[in-house]
Amino acid sequence: MEQFSVNKNCSTLYTGVPLIDISKPDSKTLLVKACEEFGFFKVINHGVPIEYMSNLEVKAVNFFSLPLSVKQKAVSPHFFEYGNKMIGSNGDFGWVEYLILTTNTESSRRNFSSIFGEAAENFSRVLNEYVSAVRKMACEILEMLADGLKIEPRNVLSKLLMDDQSDSIFRLNHYPPVPESNGKKNLIGFGEHTDPQILSVLRSNNTSGLQISLKDGDWISIPPDQNSFFINVGDSLQVMTNGRFKSVRHRVVVNNKKESRVSMIYFGGPPLSEKIAPLPSLMKGEDSLYKEFTWFEYKRYAFQSRLADNRLGLFEKIVAS
Structure with a gap:
């Protein structure tokens, strides 16, 4: 189990994370500042019904409570995938099990139902309610960011998430408690990485474990809040803002307390054919820091890399000073 060990850890919960009430009209300035710094x-007054959040958590807990032999049946190419401890195919491991689903809920429902029967129909309904509400919130945040950056049209980012393609x-992660017999107090649940998409929307139960890396490289622990959402800037949004917004490095650490951590993450991505490059309206004579690429190209490269790799490094331009 040595590959799960935490090399650099922190125990103090950090209370300085930007807290933004997105129901207030002046929050767009705070959103831009948070993305830059x-x-x-963290967002509150987000408009996602609490029952959508709690209902999906119940379904997730029920799924992860199934026998391993049953959960391992949840594999259908392009629609959903169950995994346990092995993250990707490049040697990354974590103290986690997970279920990844496409947000094309109709396709997921048909394929999931073929394996799990009638119970899957109810799961899919709850999932669809949650994902639809979270996607709407993510689009509102992207449009507020566009307002804050004075980008027109204001849906230049949100339309990529609303596109049929x-x-x-969507990902459900379950981090079981570390057995005391393991001999280690803390293990890596999910190793340090950045998210390659545009924006990630995270909600978890009331169990700690999430950590983010500050600009100086220090890791800080984020207090859990089961009624709010945490938003990550992804690599694609960093490129589209020409580095003005920063894709945050984060990880999950698991301890030997009795509570399991359950998290739900919506990864808002563009169509596969979408070209990712700095938005012209933000350049104002600046040089682009990145080479243009399609989301398909970057996604393929990202999934061929290790979690901790600097994935954007390959696409950075050398700009003359």
Whole structure:
């Protein structure tokens, strides 16, 4: 189990994460500032019904409580995938099990139902309610960011998530408690990485574990809040803002307390054919820091890399000073 060990850890919960009430009209300035300084923030008054959040958590807990032999049946190419401890195919491991689903809920429902029967129909309904509400919130945040950056049209970012061909995915993660017999107090649940998409929307139960890396490289622990959402800037949004917004490095650490951590993450991605490059309206004579690429190209490269790799490094331009 040595590959799960935490090399650098922190135990103090950090209370300085930007907290933004997105129901207030002046929050767009705070959103821009948070994306520039942290690449991470917490939103309240988000409009997603609490029952959608709690209902999906119940379904997730029920799924992860199934026998391993049953959960391992949840594999259908392009629609959903169950995994346990092995993250990707490049040697990354974590103290986690997960279920990844496409946000094309109709396709997921048909395929999931073929394996799990009638119970899957109810799961899919709850999932659809949650994802639809979270996607709407993510689009509102992107449009407020566009307002704050004075980008027109204001849906230049949100339309990528609303596109019928949007390559967004949804992930459920379960981090079981570390057995005391393991001999280690803290293990890596999910190793340090950045998210390659445009924006990530995270909600978890009331169990800690999430950590983000500050600009100086220090790791800080984020207090859990089961009624709010945490938003990550993704690599694609960093490129589209020509580095003005920062894609935050984050990880999950698991301890030997009795509580399991359950998290739900919506990864808002563009269509596979979408070209990712700095938005012209933000350049104002500046040189682009990145080479243009399609989301398909970057996604393929990202999934061929290790979690901790600097994935954007390959696409950075050398700009003369």
